[in-house]
Amino acid sequence: MGWPPASAAAAAAILCLGLLASAWAASAAAAAHGPRALAAVQPQPTTHGGLGPRSRHHRHAYAAMMYMGTPRDYEFYVAVRVMMRSLAKLGADADRVLIASADVPSDWVRAMREEDGMRVVIVENLRNPYEGNLGGMNRRFKLTLNKLYAWSLVDYERVVMIDSDNIFLHNTDELFQCGQFCAVFINPCYFHTGLFVLQPSMEVFKSMLHDLEIGRDNSDGADQGFLVGCFPDLLDKPLFHPPENGTKLNGTYRLPLGYQMDASYYYLKLHWHVPCGPNSVITFPSAPWFKPWYWWSWPILPLGLSWHKQRWDDLGYAAEIPVVLIELLMYIAIIAITRLARPQMTKLCYNRRPEKQGALVQGLIKLAAILAMVAAYTIPFFIIPCTVHPIIGWSLYLFGVLAFSSAVINAFLLPPLAVLTAWLGMVGMLFVMAYPWYHDGIARILVVVAYAFCSAPFLWASLVRVIDSLQTMLERDPYFPRLSEPAQETEFSKLF
Template identity: 85%
Template sequence: MAARLPPASERRLAAVLVLLLLVAVTAAAAAGERRGLSTRVEGPAARHRHAYAAMMYMGTPRDYEFYVAVRVMMRSLTRVRADADRVLIASADVPRDWVRAMTEEDGMRVVIVENLRNPYESNLGGINRRFKLTLNKLYAWTLVDYERVVMIDSDNIFLQNTDELFQCGQFCAVFINPCYFHTGLFVLQPSMDVFKGMLHDLDIGRENSDGADQGFLVGCYPDLLDKPIFHPPENGTKLNGTYRLPLGYQMDASYYYLKLHWHVPCGPNSVITFPSAPWFKPWYWWSWPILPLGLSWHKQRWDDLGYAAEIPVLLMEILMYIVIIAITRLARPGMTKLCYNRRPEKQNALVQSLIKMAAIVAMVAAYSIPFFVIPRTVHPIMGWSIYLFGALALSVLVINVFLLPPLDVLTTWLAVVSMLFVMAFPWYRDGIVRVLAIFGYAFCSAPFLWASLLRMMDSLQTMLERDPFFPRLGEPTQDTEFSKLY
């Protein structure tokens, strides 16, 4: 018979065991916190068995633009009458007012999460570092309140209802690349076991071809290319297993630019994706008419959200440009004259070269400054109008400061306006004809632009050599007929 411990020893042993258990639970909770397992939900409770989910994190130069894009994309689901919840997986540093707008105005459920550590961060170079936190997309597997989830990127627009995707299996995705599926839209069955397995793969450093979510998920489902195409059962039952989705569920915008209309025969033409360079996403005002689909995106935003946040900024810019034009018309152009001297020995080649360089820099600035001060997500028609007005105002300033011929300076402005009309012409037969027309216009306008530049430089050189019109600093300015021409 085993010897019984004294009561005091039993109590000490029980206390030690309880302490060890508490330490183990605390360590497990801390480990879960470190690995991003802690979440909280804001917004309405789950109302459907299925959900469309998107992701948002902070730390890129374009956080606000993606915030607007997520809202427009989610509103497009309402437009097509999607019968599912809208869920946003948001990092904890997303601004509170953004979260409030998405929950109260858009009806989203917002799941606040801690960022998952990306062990492949060193593989991301340069501009690709904006993908560092895309592994937060793995949190979609923690949405166990739902039977199926369609995970979507913010650069998608829905053209028609896609609720049949909830009949797909445990994982389904589209191959817009011949070899790798695209993670801009995929179907999944939430599972904490799958999520924990993926966290384990992150810990051991599973192979990742691009250092972001797509390379990781391709490694998790390497045989998806060999799987059958998804066809929704007519009786509404859910399939099991993995499937490839038809191309119509992720129509790359480049398909449109070839024909200038949609022609994707594989599956329903349901979802447009814009996996283009960051500066040509459809929500930027300059994307139209360079890329015609930008206007379609902004039409949806106009109908759903409007542009109230950008209007005050645009009005301030308009007022600023009006003031610039008024000042340049009223003030005498004396700034340039301070650089000159009537004595020929002081008018050396270096000074002339510096003045010419200043004129060129000023003309470039006149066309570039308005581009960068306009709110990026404003409607293209408003954006281009303000840009052209701003470039005109600053060009007038350059004309008056450097006493340049107005028509030659404004040749570039007229060329930009004409180019916009050429690109926006709505009756091109296809994208190839449109590209040829744009190249033809550029080819024909290049000699005029070059000739205007040469005339401006000649005019400036003539000004520099006409000493009587440029007194030394401190001397009275002569009133001449020449100075009144402007």
């Protein structure tokens, strides 16, 4: 295309700097949040049910599990800590136990044991004979059968097994009065294993291991399908009502819906009101990318802010601070360098020979500009720590988009308002969704849809404006001199 070497070098340097800075921030985020290697530990088979020395006097326990090998290991580590600490703040009269696979990082285990007061049980991962039934989700659910280790906690009379994506609103110690197995039906046909009550028994545990060995039928290849097969008649069992005298029941029971409220119920009314039982525990079984701890879940899901408030009170955000500062400095550097290099970038865009600007070249330049705009809105999303506070996360995202968009605007000489129309639309959408005085979730959805409908013409007009601007730039007569050639004074060039 005949671009001047000096200008091309300047533009290449700017683009390389942006890419390197993005990769640097992403790698820093991974280093801060990714699981660190743990020396290989091969637990002896006899330790399957071992709890080690007992350092408590409780007869009951809340238990959760943690295993490695998914893309979201760190997120679930933070979620488990927040959930277990919330149980302590609610005055739970029970131990808090973590069933951890042997490859969980040692510093995570130490923090949960020493700082959070959990009892950590190290176990071998149970082999999943149904791995072929999991499809594309096998990395996420392959090791969920580790929940069966809850039956090996025979030091306790009752155990409440819980997933890390639960939010406890009230003390639920009355669950320890339930029978040998109790669970909630949030689906008309299958109970949910995000929370269930059990009576530990080595006999039951060994029977379940035998069922795994023979490959008994499993509807989903994970823990829920396996346990539904173990207790197929739970739907016909009576509903659990805790005895007032505090005695324990025997048998199997259905738990009221209020012990495992799907978060989707909340968004219909924007408050909790399940009349058939206590409104005690919220769960997030669907939409795995909208768990409450992700910064982008708020204000899309209002409960995210409540979860982060709880984390702020209990754990803080010390782990994310270095990555946040690195990103902030990176964005400031991009804006500063872009402004300083603008004269060179302007020459890069204008100094072309008309005979080399064919339709294919013009199309490629337009495509490059559109892809650069998409990248400007995409890159900041992926380099922000996933579990940072929503206010910080959205602020970093918007500032990052502004920084990358400024580079695109100056590189392709685009109209700033047209490029930033989507940015302004996002800011408005955040305010619309975060508005706290909606009567119910339906009204909120309708307002969001109306806002999106009204914004669509502006987004389309901005895209047309960007394309027109690119076309005008490409068709403009090249009367600007190259850096290595003397300027040619003409009457027509004075118009420019």
